[in-house]
Amino acid sequence: MPDYGVLQPRFDAWRARSEATLERILPPADESPQRLHAAMRHAALDGGKRMRPLLVYATGTAFGIDASKLDALGAAVELIHAYSLVHDDLPAMDDDRLRRGKPTVHVAYDDATAILAGDALQSLAFEPLVHSDFDDAIRIAMLRELAVAAGSRGMCGGQALDLAATGDDSSISAPQLERLHAMKTGVLLRASVRIGALGARVDAATTERLDRFADALGLAFQIRDDLLDVEGDSVLLGKTVGKDAAQAKATFPALLGIGASRARLHELARIMETALAPDGERMAALAALGHRVIARDH
Amino acid sequence: MPDYGVLQPRFDAWRARSEATLERILPPADESPQRLHAAMRHAALDGGKRMRPLLVYATGTAFGIDASKLDALGAAVELIHAYSLVHDDLPAMDDDRLRRGKPTVHVAYDDATAILAGDALQSLAFEPLVHSDFDDAIRIAMLRELAVAAGSRGMCGGQALDLAATGDDSSISAPQLERLHAMKTGVLLRASVRIGALGARVDAATTERLDRFADALGLAFQIRDDLLDVEGDSVLLGKTVGKDAAQAKATFPALLGIGASRARLHELARIMETALAPDGERMAALAALGHRVIARDH
Numbered sequence: 001m002p003d004y005g006v007l008q009p010r011f012d013a014w015r016a017r018s019e020a021t022l023e024r025i026l027p028p029a030d031e032s033p034q035r036l037h038a039a040m041r042h043a044a045l046d047g048g049k050r051m052r053p054l055l056v057y058a059t060g061t062a063f064g065i066d067a068s069k070l071d072a073l074g075a076a077v078e079l080i081h082a083y084s085l086v087h088d089d090l091p092a093m094d095d096d097r098l099r100r101g102k103p104t105v106h107v108a109y110d111d112a113t114a115i116l117a118g119d120a121l122q123s124l125a126f127e128p129l130v131h132s133d134f135d136d137a138i139r140i141a142m143l144r145e146l147a148v149a150a151g152s153r154g155m156c157g158g159q160a161l162d163l164a165a166t167g168d169d170s171s172i173s174a175p176q177l178e179r180l181h182a183m184k185t186g187v188l189l190r191a192s193v194r195i196g197a198l199g200a201r202v203d204a205a206t207t208e209r210l211d212r213f214a215d216a217l218g219l220a221f222q223i224r225d226d227l228l229d230v231e232g233d234s235v236l237l238g239k240t241v242g243k244d245a246a247q248a249k250a251t252f253p254a255l256l257g258i259g260a261s262r263a264r265l266h267e268l269a270r271i272m273e274t275a276l277a278p279d280g281e282r283m284a285a286l287a288a289l290g291h292r293v294i295a296r297d298h
Numbered sequence: 299m300p301d302y303g304v305l306q307p308r309f310d311a312w313r314a315r316s317e318a319t320l321e322r323i324l325p326p327a328d329e330s331p332q333r334l335h336a337a338m339r340h341a342a343l344d345g346g347k348r349m350r351p352l353l354v355y356a357t358g359t360a361f362g363i364d365a366s367k368l369d370a371l372g373a374a375v376e377l378i379h380a381y382s383l384v385h386d387d388l389p390a391m392d393d394d395r396l397r398r399g400k401p402t403v404h405v406a407y408d409d410a411t412a413i414l415a416g417d418a419l420q421s422l423a424f425e426p427l428v429h430s431d432f433d434d435a436i437r438i439a440m441l442r443e444l445a446v447a448a449g450s451r452g453m454c455g456g457q458a459l460d461l462a463a464t465g466d467d468s469s470i471s472a473p474q475l476e477r478l479h480a481m482k483t484g485v486l487l488r489a490s491v492r493i494g495a496l497g498a499r500v501d502a503a504t505t506e507r508l509d510r511f512a513d514a515l516g517l518a519f520q521i522r523d524d525l526l527d528v529e530g531d532s533v534l535l536g537k538t539v540g541k542d543a544a545q546a547k548a549t550f551p552a553l554l555g556i557g558a559s560r561a562r563l564h565e566l567a568r569i570m571e572t573a574l575a576p577d578g579e580r581m582a583a584l585a586a587l588g589h590r591v592i593a594r595d596h
Contacts, residue, residue: 027450036450036458087417092409111390112461115413116454119385122420123449130442136434143441144428151421152325152334156414160334163410 007288011054014067018053018078019045021071025079025128039109039117040124044082047100051221051289052077052192058285059196059210072128073142073199077192079128080150083121084188086114088159094247122150134199142195149191158184165250172250178219180250186218193286206279213275213286220268221293223261226251230258232297269294302586309352309583312365316351316376317343319369323377323426337407337415338422342380345398349519349587350375350490356583357494357508370426371440371497375490377426378448381419382486384412386457392545420448432497440493447489456482463548470548476517478548484516491584504577511573511584518566519591521559524549528556530595567592 022044029038053074060070089096089104090111097107106114129142148154161180165172172180193214197207229244230253244251252261272290276283302309320342327336351372358368387394387402388409395405404412427440446452459478463470470478491512495505527542528551542549550559570588574581 033450033455033458033462035462036455040450083417087413090410090413092413112388113458115385115388115390116450116458116461118417119381119420119448120450120454122417123445123452123454126424126441126445127449130438130445136438139438140428140434140441143424143438147421147424147428150417151425152331152338152414152418154421156418156421157331157334160331160411160414163414164331164333 007285010285011288014054014057014074015050017057017067017071018050018074021075021128022078025075025124035109035113036116036120039105039113040121042102042108043086043105043117044079044121047102048078048082050074050078051293052081052188054289055189055192055214055217055286056196058289059193060199062279062282062286063197063200063202065196065199069133069199070196072132073195074192075128076125076142076146077188077195079121079125080146080155080188083118083125084150084155084159086118086121090114093159093163096243125150129195138198138201141198145191145194145198149187154183154187154191155185158182158187162249167248172255174252174255177250177252177255181219181222182215185222186215189218189221190214209275209278213272213290216268216271216275217290217293220265220272220290223252223265223268224293224296226253227258227261227265228297265294302590305583305586309586312352312355312372313348315355315365315369316348316372319373319426320376323373323422333407333411334414334418337403337411338419340400340406341384341403341415342377342419345400346376346380348372348376349591350379350487352587353487353490353512353515353584354494356587357491358497360577360580360584361495361498361500363494363497367431367497368494370430371493372490373426374423374440374444375486375493377419377423378444378453378486381416381423382448382453382457384416384419388412391457391461394541423448427493436496436499439496443489443492443496447485452481452485452489453483456480456485460547465546470553472550472553475548475550475553479517479520480513483520484513487516487519488512507573507576511570511588514566514569514573515588515591518563518570518588521550521563521566522591522594524551525556525559525563526595563592 026041026044027037029041031037056074056077057067057070060073061067085099086105088094089099090106096104098104105117125146126143129139129146132139150156158180162184165180190211193210194207197210226244229242229251252264256264269290273287276287324339324342325335327339329335354372354375355365355368359365383397384403386392387397388404394402396402403415423444424441427437427444430437448454456478460482463478488509491508492505495508500508524542527540527549550562554562567588571585574585
């Protein structure tokens with residue numbers, strides 16, 4: 001079993017790099033329009049597990065890329081993630097008031113500013129890739145990966161399916177719920193791994209294994225999230241618990257039961273291990289991140 | 299004076315190319331998630347002046363690029379424009395119910411779908427540039443131009459300033475209002491011209507003149523828009539008239555008066571002519587578009 005503890009200093013260093021990069025890329029809060037820039041910083045800085053940048057660093061460094069070259073790539077995917085949270089939290093969407101232990105952007109500012117801050121974070125996400133230190137052709141492949149992952153065939157499409165699956169009159173099967181989450185969160189997690197791998201010009205067979213790892217990780221992440229909403233601690237989580245049931249949201253525990261959801265989690269853990277096994281020790285950080293997703297309590 | 303009439307068939311052909319390209323790029327309405335894809339098509343197809351693609355075609359063909367190579371570039375800027383309208387029309391923003399003679403997206407669908415459709419249109423906007431038929435380095439420069447124009451230092455920032463300038467208790471000067479619109483609409487219009495020019499590897503001096511043309515065109519567009527809201531015909535316009543005053547929106551007629559606004563329009567027309575003059579006849583289509591902006595009644 002991968003030991004997250006031994007790797008903790010490395011993850012902490014990557015998280016610090018990620019924070020510093022976002023701090024540098026985001027416009028300063030005293031630059032006009034100040035309210036918009038303050039809202040963007042509220043959304044993107046000082047919080048979050050930074051799972052997506054960690055996946056970029058873990059993948060890229062596994063294939064010999066220096067962390068300093070990966071900063072821009074991690075920031076790109078994290079900015080897409082941050083924008084999606086701002087919009088998902090809006091009253092017209094999930095109507096969440098608490099995120100990472102802080103008021104959500106529309107609560108701290110207002111709905112219009114939250115919409116615009118999300119929009120501007122999405123535009124900004126493409127800039128670090130444009131300016132990153134890789135060959136033109138590789139940067140274009142990364143930009144394509146990000147645009148497709150964020151769009152209607154990826155993250156936005158998944159959120160649309162999620163809204164349609166919410167409410168007492170909706171019915172959705174377990175495979176449909178898996179597809180929903182593969183789009184809503186899985187595609188961007190996979191893009192994080194792929195963008196790290198693109199930088200290293202990883203071969204097709206390895207990319208295919210990394211995809212399998214990332215797809216399992218994305219689904220595991222969501223099942224764990226659903227379980228935490230049933231069993232978790234709102235202080236640890238920094239967000240409201242029991243909200244899924246209150247909103248009649250389709251979840252894995254509701255659909256499969258808690259026991260079967262836990263069993264599926266362990267199956268996904270095995271898939272991740274198998275996918276990473278052929279590449280051996282260099283995959284330790286990715287393996288530890290996979291394990292963390294399964295075991296996390298927040 | 300440039301004759302828009304003689305060039306009309308060319309503009310119609312470009313508009314048809316633009317429509318066909320958007321039709322091809324947008325996911326089909328029967329592809330899941332259907333409601334999201336239908337909303338994206340509602341927002342982007344069958345309507346609008348297509349000013350931004352026309353600027354791309356007029357600039358690119360002036361420097362010898364075939365229209366077929368410009369299709370993707372025009373679609374990219376138009377998708378950014380289309381997404382911005384969807385979000386600007388939301389109840390939390392300008393709260394508009396009519397656009398291009400059709401119900402706005404949140405009226406035809408719902409607020410959540412409108413937010414997501416706008417988000418997905420923005421992601422989609424980057425894809426045609428990625429796949430366009432230009433050298434890698436040029437495509438990267440175009441992608442950079444689009445991301446910056448759309449972001450908090452461009453269009454989104456301008457909309458944030460616009461919201462702050464709306465309401466009885468706000469006060470804004472004419473130069474501040476010019477800056478607001480330079481960001482809100484000007485930067486994307488300039489990006490349309492620049493992206494066309496990038497494809498042709500236009501030299502720095504010409505680019506500088508094209509920027510001056512585009513900046514004047516953007517401001518003229520807004521002043522004409524404000525005048526039409528005072529004097530225009532809602533049937534021709536396909537949207538509500540008198541809305542600016544009702545919302546206490548800062549406008550050029552309100553700030554300068556109608557006479558001075560018209561005088562500023564004519565000054566901008568002269569700036570556009572002067573900027574295009576050194577490049578002679580090849581600029582006829584751009585000149586005609588500039589003239590059209592000044593003279594338009596919808």
